Amino acid sequence: MVVQDYGVWKATPVRYTFEGRDQDSISPHLSLFYTDNEEGEGRAAINIKSGDRQESRLAYWTVPNFTHPITDKLSALSPGFALLADTPEQGPDGLALDFIRGNLFNRGSGRILPHDVDGPNNDILDELKPLLDRALAAKATVYIFGSAFDNGKGIHNVHQNQGNPARFSRDNGVFQDGALFLGFEDHFEAVFIGFASQAVHTEDGPGDDAGQPIPRTGYRTWANFLAPEAREADKEGAEIADSPVLIAEALVNPEGPDGQPGAAPETVTLHNRSDLNVDLDGWKIRNRAAQEQPLPAGLTLAAGKKLVVEVPKAPLSNKGGTITLLDGKGLKVHGVSYTKEQARARGGTVVWAN
Structure with missing residues (x-):
């Protein structure tokens, strides 16, 4: 377990801000502010660009009507942060998320998106902002998976935390991925973010191998997997490519x-x-x-x-x-x-x- 203080925050969103290319073109974030039963606001720092200089784009999946056995566990949570590391909720039968092993979304439905470019519906901000606007208007409940920081009132690593290239391999692990779930009155919606440079397949483990790319060199990345030409050939072309x-x-x-x-x-x-x-x-x-x-x-x-x-x-x-x-x-x-x-x-x- 290499992501420290991994868990899920159940809260009510109150507002968000974001950094466009003019504010931060290196390591921008979208900040989602929320409240729970404790005093003060919390902040989720959501990456909207990768720190990989060769491939800075994101892999993005959204599920408008999310159905999965995890939703019953989410609904049963109390407001606030639930630490998942080293508890029964860790692993394949618990709450901890794994993009590769949890079958949370159809891999072939994802998009490779840049941070902030001109034009409509072509970058990560174009995807996230309308979704969060709807959540705020509906007073939806948010469930934010990642790692706690800032004296326990913030959460980051709200993205895939495995399959990283060598420079970031120390962060690799299984059942420690971040994501954002939105609980509306009659349904759930889900957002999953990865880095385009991360591996599609990773080691089960145990030990230091867990979450490392398969193979260690020459592995397939999300950028390769979600290639535009494959998506045009078949709407699930990325699945068929495997x-x-x-x-x-x-x-x-x-x-x-x-x-x-x-x-x-x-x-x-x-x-x-x-x-x-x-x-x-x-x-x-x-x-x-x-x-x-x-x-x-x-x-x-x-x-x-x-x-x-x-x-x-x-x-x-x-x-x-x-x-x-x-x-x-x-x-x-x-x-x-x-x-x-x-x-x-x-x-x-x-x-x-x-």
Whole structure:
């Protein structure tokens, strides 16, 4: 755990300021001010430009209607800062965030954005300001993940904190990513920010390897992954660039006619959307608790076909969870999440749009 005082702040936003290119062109921030049950205002210092001189742009994802098992845990928090390091909330089944392992968003839906340039809808400020204006007008609740600073009244590192290049590798770790969630009256919205120079795949660990890029040299960055030409070829082109095989649906804790669970095996359905056969030798399916189900040795998924895989070694919780597909090198190919409500609907069948 290398990000100090990592946790989440539940509060009410009151105002924000930001530094444009004329105020700070090197290390600008957007400052979101908030109140909780304690006296005084707190400040979230949100990076709006990378300190990497060769690649200063950001990777940005926004989810307008965020559904994930973490939302129940967020709603249950009390106002104020909750320290997550070295607690049961740390790790794959807790509140701590991991962009790569938590399946919080569709990776291919992101954008690579500069700090502040002329024109509409083409930089990070164009994305953040309207969202925060709506949150302020609606008196939404904010949940800010990062690390506490300024004698415990501020929070920063509100971005991905793994996969950094060598210069910033000391900050790398797993389950310590920052993000911003907005709780409106009837839904959640989420904002995830990374640096374009960070790695798409990182080491699970343990020890100093955790959160380091895979491989250490020549790794794929978000800038590579979210290349404009890939997005134009297919709206999920970045996902397909890793593999054409996606998780299409799952049968979670299925019930029998008498309403009792365990009437049928839990399954995950994979879909090969390409016109080529895909070798699945060595691939695995991982659940939220990091349990893994190896696929049968020598398996090939034919072009355009679906494959139903039983997952007894990676049971799927009916309380919500994540499902991740790993290739033969252990790299994430695709990932999805589901809530307790989704698991209860349709006899336990959860379907994702592909």
